[in-house]
Amino acid sequence: MKYIMSIDQGTTSSRAILFDERGRQCGVSQREFPQFFPNDGWVEQDANEIWTSTVEVVQELMKRNALSSGDLIAFGITNQRETTVVWDRATGEPLHRAVVWQDRRTADWCESQSGSPFADLVTERTGLLVDPYFSATKLAWILNNEAGLRERAKRGEVVFGTIDAYLLFRLTGGKVHLTDATNASRTMLYDIHRGVWDEQILSTLNIPIEMMPEVCDCAHEFGVTGLFGGAVPIRGMAGDQQAALIGQGCFTKGDIKSTYGTGCFVIVNTGDDPLRSENRLLSTVAYQLEGHTTYGLEGSIFVAGAAVQWLRDELRLIASAHETEQLVSDAGGVYLVPAFTGLGAPYWDPNARGALTGLTRDSGVSEIVTATLQSVGYQTRDLIDAMVADGVSVSTVRVDGGMVVNNWVVQFIADILRKPLQRPVVTETTALGAALLAGLQSGVFAHLDMVSELWQLDRSFSPAMPEDQSERLYEGWKDAVRRVRSNV
Numbered sequence: 001m002k003y004i005m006s007i008d009q010g011t012t013s014s015r016a017i018l019f020d021e022r023g024r025q026c027g028v029s030q031r032e033f034p035q036f037f038p039n040d041g042w043v044e045q046d047a048n049e050i051w052t053s054t055v056e057v058v059q060e061l062m063k064r065n066a067l068s069s070g071d072l073i074a075f076g077i078t079n080q081r082e083t084t085v086v087w088d089r090a091t092g093e094p095l096h097r098a099v100v101w102q103d104r105r106t107a108d109w110c111e112s113q114s115g116s117p118f119a120d121l122v123t124e125r126t127g128l129l130v131d132p133y134f135s136a137t138k139l140a141w142i143l144n145n146e147a148g149l150r151e152r153a154k155r156g157e158v159v160f161g162t163i164d165a166y167l168l169f170r171l172t173g174g175k176v177h178l179t180d181a182t183n184a185s186r187t188m189l190y191d192i193h194r195g196v197w198d199e200q201i202l203s204t205l206n207i208p209i210e211m212m213p214e215v216c217d218c219a220h221e222f223g224v225t226g227l228f229g230g231a232v233p234i235r236g237m238a239g240d241q242q243a244a245l246i247g248q249g250c251f252t253k254g255d256i257k258s259t260y261g262t263g264c265f266v267i268v269n270t271g272d273d274p275l276r277s278e279n280r281l282l283s284t285v286a287y288q289l290e291g292h293t294t295y296g297l298e299g300s301i302f303v304a305g306a307a308v309q310w311l312r313d314e315l316r317l318i319a320s321a322h323e324t325e326q327l328v329s330d331a332g333g334v335y336l337v338p339a340f341t342g343l344g345a346p347y348w349d350p351n352a353r354g355a356l357t358g359l360t361r362d363s364g365v366s367e368i369v370t371a372t373l374q375s376v377g378y379q380t381r382d383l384i385d386a387m388v389a390d391g392v393s394v395s396t397v398r399v400d401g402g403m404v405v406n407n408w409v410v411q412f413i414a415d416i417l418r419k420p421l422q423r424p425v426v427t428e429t430t431a432l433g434a435a436l437l438a439g440l441q442s443g444v445f446a447h448l449d450m451v452s453e454l455w456q457l458d459r460s461f462s463p464a465m466p467e468d469q470s471e472r473l474y475e476g477w478k479d480a481v482r483r484v485r486s487n488v
Helices: 047-064 107-112 117-126 135-145 149-154 163-171 199-204 240-247 305-313 321-327 365-389 407-417 429-442 448-452 467-484
Strands: 003-009 013-019 025-032 072-079 085-088 158-161 178-180 214-216 219-225 232-239 256-260 264-271 282-289 292-301 335-337 355-357 397-400 421-424 457-461
Touching: 003 047, 003 163, 003 429, 013 047, 013 429, 025 047, 047 163, 072 163, 072 240, 072 429, 085 135, 085 163, 117 199, 135 149, 149 158, 158 163, 163 178, 163 219, 163 232, 178 219, 178 232, 219 429, 232 240, 232 429, 240 256, 240 264, 240 282, 240 292, 240 429, 256 365, 256 429, 264 282, 264 365, 292 365, 305 321, 305 365, 321 365, 321 407, 335 365, 335 467, 355 467, 365 407, 365 467, 397 407, 407 421, 407 457, 407 467, 429 448
Parallel strands: 003 072, 072 232, 178 214, 256 397, 397 421
Antiparallel strands: 003 013, 013 025, 085 158, 219 232, 256 264, 264 292, 282 292, 335 355, 421 457
């Protein structure tokens, strides 16, 4: 038996997940690492800690399963997107803390561009909005605030990458500086129509093109790592949400998935053509194979599972996420708007902040926990309604991610959406997607139809709540959101 190993480098932890040649999960190792919040709305990570935790989980998983490098067909990499790393080309040493996708430090500059020709250019070419969520303004901020980096970058001494490119560089001993089209499409620097770094946007932000990685297909010969014994090729790469789309087998135009991890991300496959949203959703690269680009329309929620983490770590209302399923009841009119680092789609309000509304003397732990879980359903409804308004036909939604092991959460989402949901047997679809890409490149799977056939249904969830009740709850959510928004 031989295996494909996925490196799944997420926002709060690094994981290694082992899959066999039928896409069955055979083992997992995970390490959490800290985040830093040096100012309001700022979120940073130590890129060396990301690297160390990644190596440790791979080594641990290999040891636990008594594997040598010869037992591995290939590695696949999937990663938290938009998080920005700048490092020394000669040493691989990070030159600033990684600025995380949730970071909002450039919000004022981004707001100053609202309605400008530059903002129109960005949306036309990248499919994105000018927002601090994306890598571009994070990178510009680092270059503006670290003396000498821009000049060194122009000389080719300093390079940029999202987490995938940084890990690949370290795994290959500094020999390879590549990224894939999905991660490139999330930087706000990549023309998704022409498939190139956009020199006009780079110039406007004063970012040297010399520091940018080469962009490749998602299934590609990315290089070889010898860190875990003998040489093992790296053959799959995709940003976490696009990897989940692949892991869910969403290869047909109109297929839609919703992933519930630190944040929540809904992507619908739009086929050969990017769909320009009239409702502040994002056009993006869904995947690129054999030089052919398939596009997606995406809605991004910044806080989903992170709100449960907040209940555990900051409020200390629960000891673990597993406790939430036993605590849920009726929120009693309580709503949590988890705008801890602003609101994502369709609001795009970086200055909004979180709030608990509707509290009474009777409100307690159960109501706050319930409101926290319900916020995930309400935010998903925001995204689905925006997609429908953009002309997307939504029949069934495939769901995945850590939160969907909670049956109550999935049922509530189905009730609020008024749509049936499908949960797969393998809910770790992000890691599975990276493994499937590596399997495609390795010849384990001959074509996408073989990959689609691996998808298996675990359980379907149909709406059960009376429609008038779900609509009343959702109207209460919209009122709570209005209370925290800064841009209305």
